[in-house]
Amino acid sequence: MKDKPKDLPLTKPTAMPCVVSPPTLSFAELNANPHETFATYRPSLPFLRREDGAYLVLRASDVRALVKDQRTKQVETQSIAARGIASGPIMEFVTNTMLFSNDEVHRRRRQPLAKCFSFRRMESVRRDVRSLAEDLAGRSLDGGKLMLRDDYAALIPAITLAGILGIDPSDVPFFTSLAYRVSKILTSSWTAEDVPDIEAASRELKSYCSDLIISRRSSPKGDFISDYVGSVDQDAELSAIEAVMQVVSIVIGGTDTTRAAIVIQTGLLLEREDLWEALRRDEDLIVPAVAEALRLEPAVASIPRLAICDIELDKQFIQSGSVLVLSTMSSLRDPEEFPRPELFDLHRERPRWHPVFGDGAHRCLGQALAQLELAEALRALVGSRRRLRLAGDQLYVHGHAGIRQVDELEVCWD
Numbered sequence: 300m301k302d303k304p305k306d307l308p309l310t311k312p313t314a315m316p317c318v319v320s321p322p323t324l325s326f327a328e329l330n331a332n333p334h335e336t337f338a339t340y341r342p343s344l345p346f347l348r349r350e351d352g353a354y355l356v357l358r359a360s361d362v363r364a365l366v367k368d369q370r371t372k373q374v375e376t377q378s379i380a381a382r383g384i385a386s387g388p389i390m391e392f393v394t395n396t397m398l399f400s401n402d403e404v405h406r407r408r409r410q411p412l413a414k415c416f417s418f419r420r421m422e423s424v425r426r427d428v429r430s431l432a433e434d435l436a437g438r439s440l441d442g443g444k445l446m447l448r449d450d451y452a453a454l455i456p457a458i459t460l461a462g463i464l465g466i467d468p469s470d471v472p473f474f475t476s477l478a479y480r481v482s483k484i485l486t487s488s489w490t491a492e493d494v495p496d497i498e499a500a501s502r503e504l505k506s507y508c509s510d511l512i513i514s515r516r517s518s519p520k521g522d523f524i525s526d527y528v529g530s531v532d533q534d535a536e537l538s539a540i541e542a543v544m545q546v547v548s549i550v551i552g553g554t555d556t557t558r559a560a561i562v563i564q565t566g567l568l569l570e571r572e573d574l575w576e577a578l579r580r581d582e583d584l585i586v587p588a589v590a591e592a593l594r595l596e597p598a599v600a601s602i603p604r605l606a607i608c609d610i611e612l613d614k615q616f617i618q619s620g621s622v623l624v625l626s627t628m629s630s631l632r633d634p635e636e637f638p639r640p641e642l643f644d645l646h647r648e649r650p651r652w653h654p655v656f657g658d659g660a661h662r663c664l665g666q667a668l669a670q671l672e673l674a675e676a677l678r679a680l681v682g683s684r685r686r687l688r689l690a691g692d693q694l695y696v697h698g699h700a701g702i703r704q705v706d707e708l709e710v711c712w713d
């Protein structure tokens with residue numbers, strides 16, 4: 300994979316300077332070549348500062364501890380407030396989603412959804428995901444070419460989610476385009492100029508999810524939304540806006556992330572002919588390949604937290620009240636935990652729970668769904684009677700934090 304040339308060059312040299320305190324880098328500098336930047340500083344510094352005041356924590360042992368220990372809690376509105384958003388539909392989402400809440404409020408918001416997205420329940424959709432992936436891959440066989448991001452990777456999570464939520468499949472293009480626009484707020488590449496569009500899309504997505512809830516309340520259909528509305532109404536623990544924003548959270552969490560991850564894993568593997576052939580010979584390597592791709596080029600690059608006391612990491616200090624960006628992107632390539640980290644190793648030892656999905660109370664609600672979508676998306680491509688190849692540019696992944704973005708990836712069948 301190559302990083303696209305950017306207007307702004309990386310300001311720091313690759314040879315390690317004798318640094319005493321962590322430098323502050325701009326968003327543009329960090330986005331320019333994040334892997335190289337992290338690898339340059341990680342041996343000597345536990346974190347970097349960012350222009351918005353956040354601390355980017357780089358090392359695997361620190362990220363693993365801080366994601367769930369007593370020194371931190373989930374950020375609430377601090378991150379977007381630091382970037383000048385004080386009210387409006389983005390703030391309304393951030394204030395009401397499970398993602399940016401803590402303790403009892405978080406439990407109330409997550410609990411009605413937790414069962415539905417459990418590993419056991421999600422296994423029941425595997426068959427549908429498999430035939431969807433095989434169908435989408437099969438459709439392109441005759442034409443020869445496939446626009447992997449838009450005509451494959453985007454559709455697998457979106458159509459699957461529509462099925463789980465009971466959304467009309469004809470709504471897929473509409474709700475996904477809104478989700479992509481809103482999820483920009485969770486990337487590292489939005490600027491003040493993007494805010495009006497993100498706000499307009501947030502308003503529309505809220506109203507779409509709210510209409511879904513209202514229609515199932517008046518005529519339940521026995522689907523996910525009907526069950527959810529039933530349990531929310533019965534327990535009366537969530538306000539109307541909270542009930543809507545958890546559905547919005549799932550639509551946002553379940554579309555962009557998996558789309559990027561499917562493109563990334565396919566791109567990385569197609570760049571390595573030997574690995575692709577190994578997968579064609581042995582289906583048991585699919586799951587390790589998914590995990591290794593998530594480690595090398597994570598679709599979500601970081602996890603936010605707030606320091607609730609002063610924190611010392613390797614003689615460097617973080618003040619209480621600071622926003623932390625726990626860089627999974629850096630930590631998953633930390634050689635202290637992943638020997639020869641740049642290597643795509645199908646036989647690497649793996650932790651039972653992949654760190655890319657976080658840990659503790661906020662561990663990704665959609666982990667089971669994401670992992671099975673990724674496995675089935677890969678299985679259908681690898682298992683096809685024809686051999687897939689890159690047909691245009693290489694894989695390009697953008698962003699150093701939050702949800703990462705991928706360019707279209709053109710592939711073709713031999």
Ligand code: HEM
Nearest residue numbers: 397398552553556557560599655656657661663664665669
């Ligand atoms: C490759 C795909 C995915 C990755 C890498 C990913 C990663 C993450 C991470 C790191 C978190 C924890 C954030 C934190 O601790 O602050 C998270 C939370 C979350 N994810 Fe995912 N995710 C993925 C797919 C999905 C899918 C398919 C869904 C759909 C159901 C989803 C829904 C959510 C939700 C609702 C939360 C908030 C959980 C909470 O705060 O309790 N994600 N995800």
